[in-house]
Amino acid sequence: MSIEETEPPVTAFMLVKTTPEWLALTVQERVDAFTTQVLPVIKARTTGVRSRFYDTEFYSARVTDVWVWEAESHHAYRLLIDALRETPFWDRYFEVVDLLVGTENGYARTYGVEAVTTIAT
Template identity: 30%
Template structure:
């Protein structure tokens, strides 16, 4: 049985991103991010969250769920080629990966 990994990608929007109009931001999303989300939609479940009202360092985060770590890796490589990282419009704060209830799998396989 494949394991499902959950990855939290914590990042901060830069002043360059914030200086764009909402229409310009939507354009970047549609031209650069939406095609990547579509490309990996069969193997990655990607959810986008805002957190700027609740956290000083992390303005946004992404939750990715996948059992295909290679596809996650390729997604990140493609993402790094976008203007989000290139301008940069965002700066990564942290990436955290985990297995839901991983201890149970460990205990069952080590018994």
């Protein structure tokens, strides 16, 4: 199977805002809540998903964090969202402000051209 016939990975930029309930927890309680209430549900419901977290509260009042989720397929991404909605993460600890979902260099795949990238030195 060629790369053109495979489904490209999905990247989701999840823009969230912390809730007062989350902020009322201590740092250790937050870590415990995430590792016991959120991660096990994600692991049980989907595979092929990776996450990274960025703090933005220093620069934005509307969005306090950007969580980048990389899923190996649209199916894995959908399972991830379904899993998150069944945890206190969704609308209890965090308000999901926006979801920006895409595939890296999708235009290049669509048009069969080399991706334009930059490397700063």
